[in-house]
Amino acid sequence: MSSLYSRQWRCIRGRPGLASLKAAVWLLLAPAVPIAQDNPDFILPDLDSDLLLMAELVEATVTFVEPAGIGAVNDLQFGSLDRKLTGQESVTVAPDSTVTDSADRVVGGSQAPASLNVTATPGQAISILVDAVDSGVGYSLADFRCKYDAGSDTACDGPGYSEISVGSGTLLVGVTLVGQGNAVAGIADGSFDVTISYQ
Amino acid sequence: MTLVSRVFRDLCDGSKSPNRLPHRIAPTQTIEWIGRGTDMKTSNWMKRFAAIAGSAVIGVILAAGANAANPESVVAQVTFANPITITEVNSLQWGTLDVNLNLETIIIGTDSAVSGTGTALVIGATPAAANVTVGATAAGITILVDTIVSGAGYSLGTFMCDYNGGTVTACDGAGYAETAVASATLLIGATLTGDNTAGVGAANGSFEVTVTYQ
Numbered sequence: 001m002s003s004l005y006s007r008q009w010r011c012i013r014g015r016p017g018l019a020s021l022k023a024a025v026w027l028l029l030a031p032a033v034p035i036a037q038d039n040p041d042f043i044l045p046d047l048d049s050d051l052l053l054m055a056e057l058v059e060a061t062v063t064f065v066e067p068a069g070i071g072a073v074n075d076l077q078f079g080s081l082d083r084k085l086t087g088q089e090s091v092t093v094a095p096d097s098t099v100t101d102s103a104d105r106v107v108g109g110s111q112a113p114a115s116l117n118v119t120a121t122p123g124q125a126i127s128i129l130v131d132a133v134d135s136g137v138g139y140s141l142a143d144f145r146c147k148y149d150a151g152s153d154t155a156c157d158g159p160g161y162s163e164i165s166v167g168s169g170t171l172l173v174g175v176t177l178v179g180q181g182n183a184v185a186g187i188a189d190g191s192f193d194v195t196i197s198y199q
Numbered sequence: 200m201t202l203v204s205r206v207f208r209d210l211c212d213g214s215k216s217p218n219r220l221p222h223r224i225a226p227t228q229t230i231e232w233i234g235r236g237t238d239m240k241t242s243n244w245m246k247r248f249a250a251i252a253g254s255a256v257i258g259v260i261l262a263a264g265a266n267a268a269n270p271e272s273v274v275a276q277v278t279f280a281n282p283i284t285i286t287e288v289n290s291l292q293w294g295t296l297d298v299n300l301n302l303e304t305i306i307i308g309t310d311s312a313v314s315g316t317g318t319a320l321v322i323g324a325t326p327a328a329a330n331v332t333v334g335a336t337a338a339g340i341t342i343l344v345d346t347i348v349s350g351a352g353y354s355l356g357t358f359m360c361d362y363n364g365g366t367v368t369a370c371d372g373a374g375y376a377e378t379a380v381a382s383a384t385l386l387i388g389a390t391l392t393g394d395n396t397a398g399v400g401a402a403n404g405s406f407e408v409t410v411t412y413q
Contacts, residue, residue: 070270075276079276080280082279107412108341108412116273173273177275185280193271
């Protein structure tokens with residue numbers, strides 16, 4: 001309302017004579033009349049049409065969401081690998097649990113993608129990102145692939161990728177392990193971060 | 200909630216003496232709920248109330264945070280192991296058997312002891328358990344005997360294994376689990392059962408031993 005008044009005042013200052021007088025009368029009457037464009041009782045005084053400026057409705061867009069949460073169901077598992085894995089050899093565990101062993105270096109244990117439970121407000125655009133990758137001694141981890149809920153298998157390292165959130169969805173994460181030719185027998189766990197953010 | 204709201208109302212009412220606070224609470228609601236008798240001092244009561252309220256707030260915060268990790272750190276489990284090696288020291292040896300084996304059984308234990316209904320039919324050479332050397336990284340392993348091929352006139356079954364002086368265990372079928380050492384002896388015995396069709400001559404059989412990391 002104050003914005004409308006100030007606009008009208010600016011118009012009056014620019015119009016000398018009768019028009020300014022009409023405008024001043026209108027301003028005096030205005031507080032007694034409900035000012036609303038959709039109010040049928042609101043009758044504009046007989047003013048020059050160019051005195052009036054239309055108010056523009058500006059929307060303030062706000063969306064409230066639940067914070068996205070991630071819970072690890074199980075780690076990414078490569079099982080036991082032949083320590084003689086060279087730099088030309090790799091083992092890939094895909095989000096669908098498919099294992100690709102380029103040189104028959106899987107010698108035991110279970111192979112499985114990481115499984116995480118992602119909670120978020122449904123229907124929101126989210127970004128899924130894998131970063132902070134820490135490979136263990138003797139190998140490197142690369143080419144992370146993710147599958148969120150009913151979505152498709154998609155690269156999720158680098159810039160990550162977009163999905164539409166569900167209330168509670170499973171995120172499967174696979175990756176390729178590439179040997180470096182210097183592995184030693186024993187545990188050589190690595191790690192990585194999974195981040196979910198609303199767009 | 201009623202009790203709490205009453206307490207807050209009373210605490211905020213400046214006309215009421217805080218010292219009378221416990222007496223303003225309805226007898227059926229009060230003090231047992233707090234865990235004290237009606238003669239509890241107000242200062243203690245307030246401290247306890249504050250402690251309960253504080254604990255509740257902390258509990259709510261912890262509960263809210265328990266499933267809200269984002270980003271989540273995920274472990275990539277990798278174990279490197281030396282390839283398992285199996286080297287045969289000697290085969291499973293039945294020696295020389297009477298061709299009239301019929302349906303008798305001859306059992307060779309992992310300690311090479313001979314037993315069964317047909318022991319008297321062993322008429323030459325010395326029976327012995329199979330002996331293989333297994334090299335591995337210290338880790339869980341599975342030992343399995345399969346792909347059993349029996350010779351003419353008999354069948355082989357009921358394979359028993361002794362890994363590194365451990366417990367004698369059946370190792371055909373699903374195999375069994377052991378904890379590997381760098382190098383160990385695996386002894387294998389079995390049962391030979393005649394089928395009444397044996398003929399004179401060599402009638403060797405075979406089987407495979409597989410050792411895998413778990």
